Amino acid sequence: MRKTAIIYATALCLTTATGAAQALTPIEQLGKDIFFDPNLSFNANQACAACHSPGVGWTGPDPAINATGAVYEGSIAGRFGNRKPPSSAYATFSPTLHYVMERREALFIGGNFWDGRATGEKLGKPAADQAQGPFLNPLEHALSASADVVSEVCVSSYADLFQQVWGPDVCDPDKVAAAFDNIARSIAAFEASPESNAFTSKYDYYLKGLARLTREERKGLILFKTKGRCANCHVLDRGPNGEPPLLTDFTYENLGVPRNPENPFYTQTDFNPLGDSWIDLGLGGFLASREDYQQFAAANDGKQKVPTLRNVDKRPHEGFVKAYGHNGYFKSLKGIVHFYNTRDVKPVCADPFTTEADALAQNCWPAPEVPENVNIRELGNLHLTEDQEDAIVTFLKTLSDGYQP
Ligand code: HEC
Ligand code: HEC
Numbered sequence: 520m521r522k523t524a525i526i527y528a529t530a531l532c533l534t535t536a537t538g539a540a541q542a543l544t545p546i547e548q549l550g551k552d553i554f555f556d557p558n559l560s561f562n563a564n565q566a567c568a569a570c571h572s573p574g575v576g577w578t579g580p581d582p583a584i585n586a587t588g589a590v591y592e593g594s595i596a597g598r599f600g601n602r603k604p605p606s607s608a609y610a611t612f613s614p615t616l617h618y619v620m621e622r623r624e625a626l627f628i629g630g631n632f633w634d635g636r637a638t639g640e641k642l643g644k645p646a647a648d649q650a651q652g653p654f655l656n657p658l659e660h661a662l663s664a665s666a667d668v669v670s671e672v673c674v675s676s677y678a679d680l681f682q683q684v685w686g687p688d689v690c691d692p693d694k695v696a697a698a699f700d701n702i703a704r705s706i707a708a709f710e711a712s713p714e715s716n717a718f719t720s721k722y723d724y725y726l727k728g729l730a731r732l733t734r735e736e737r738k739g740l741i742l743f744k745t746k747g748r749c750a751n752c753h754v755l756d757r758g759p760n761g762e763p764p765l766l767t768d769f770t771y772e773n774l775g776v777p778r779n780p781e782n783p784f785y786t787q788t789d790f791n792p793l794g795d796s797w798i799d800l801g802l803g804g805f806l807a808s809r810e811d812y813q814q815f816a817a818a819n820d821g822k823q824k825v826p827t828l829r830n831v832d833k834r835p836h837e838g839f840v841k842a843y844g845h846n847g848y849f850k851s852l853k854g855i856v857h858f859y860n861t862r863d864v865k866p867v868c869a870d871p872f873t874t875e876a877d878a879l880a881q882n883c884w885p886a887p888e889v890p891e892n893v894n895i896r897e898l899g900n901l902h903l904t905e906d907q908e909d910a911i912v913t914f915l916k917t918l919s920d921g922y923q924p
Pocket of ligand 1 (some may be wrong): 631650825
């Protein structure tokens with residue numbers, strides 16, 4: 520992360536002074552109905568919420584999957600994508616993908632997905648561009664055409680609301696493209712609503728003077744800003760529009776995260792002819808696919824979007840396993856913090872395909888998935904004591920929405 524002012528494209532959505540969630544507007548309610556509708560998938564078995572569940576911080580709700588490959592099966596059994604679902608909440612604050620020149624390098628900011636490929640160039644908002652992806656992705660909802668999505672919405676229990684929000688002719692068969700765009704805009708409206716972006720964590724109440732952090736939480740917060748350097752990328756400042764901190768600057772970095780040996784994509788031979796030698800190039804992979812950005816691809820290989828840390832510890836119960844990182848390599852907050860602290864201190868594991876549990880047992884870290892462009896300036900050897908790692912984890916637990924002050 521470098522010190523560049525970030526222009527946030529999205530409008531503010533705040534909760535009321537008491538923190539109570541506001542009622543949804545009609546377009547937000549419509550987006551919510553779509554988000555939770557399993558009928559909008561090939562086997563009528565998969566809603567967006569299947570991989571973005573509110574009780575788990577809008578990410579994957581199956582602890583057995585999180586504990587292993589961390590990649591979710593699509594509507595068609597046996598088909599898996601290649602990355603861990605990030606939180607769908609707070610994603611609407613990401614501006615349209617763009618770059619600024621800094622020290623003669625292009626610094627990319629914004630977009631949705633780990634690699635930024637939902638740029639926002641089509642519908643004006645990355646989250647709206649993103650929302651069109653899963654329906655037609657053969658490894659996710661797996662519908663074959665946008666017309667299928669539109670016709671399902673037009674016979675759904677909320678079809679009236681769809682027409683109320685977008686006009687009586689929205690289901691006209693010759694206006695499918697416009698209707699599909701409006702479905703995406705509706706989802707993005709829900710994702711920008713106070714139900715999704717609640718800002719009701721203990722940390723939010725603390726910032727408003729309505730909650731006090733414990734000693735350990737305060738210690739973690741200070742380390743997060745100082746010795747841990749976390750706030751360099753997961754920023755704690757208010758946004759330029761005065762919004763509460765988003766815990767990301769929407770830039771991209773290669774942290775040197777190892778491969779997740781249990782990623783089911785390695786054995787998806789129909790979709791991944793490279794098998795075990797497949798490498799996730801992140802932003803660089805996307806830039807290479809764009810003529811206007813190709814020249815910047817190599818310098819961005821291995822970089823993934825800085826995720827928000829809001830709700831990073833949100834889980835249904837203590838002991839419920841969540842996965843962290845773009846491929847879900849890490850299985851606990853302690854594990855990923857320990858990686859930041861010791862990546863460059865421990866020896867490299869003999870086998871690049873070593874799980875986190877085995878790496879911890881062998882006291883090594885596997886080689887990075889992408890060795891190029893790894894950030895060695897801000898992480899890798901932080902000199903944190905074990906107590907200090909624990910304090911940072913304790914602070915991360917204050918970022919879960921739904922806190923009652
Ligand atoms: C089978 C699991 C699955 C389903 C179903 C699914 N997603 Fe996702 N979602 C993912 C994964 C995996 C990613 C990251 C993919 C990538 O970066 O290439 C993702 C990324 C996202 C992001 C980007 C967040 C960010 O910060 O960049 C949003 C928003 C999102 N999904 C919303 C949705 C919506 C809306 C739907 C329904 C239309 C949906 N997802 C359906 C797995 C899923
Ligand atoms: C140089 C920028 C940078 C710094 C500094 C940084 N992070 Fe991150 N963080 C990222 C990026 C980029 C990712 C995603 C990387 C990936 O998956 O390949 C990430 C991922 C995470 C995740 C996983 C979130 C998820 O949803 O999967 C956690 C938790 C996290 N960071 C916490 C921290 C903490 C705690 C610190 C300080 C000790 C820190 N980060 C320092 C950039 C940074």
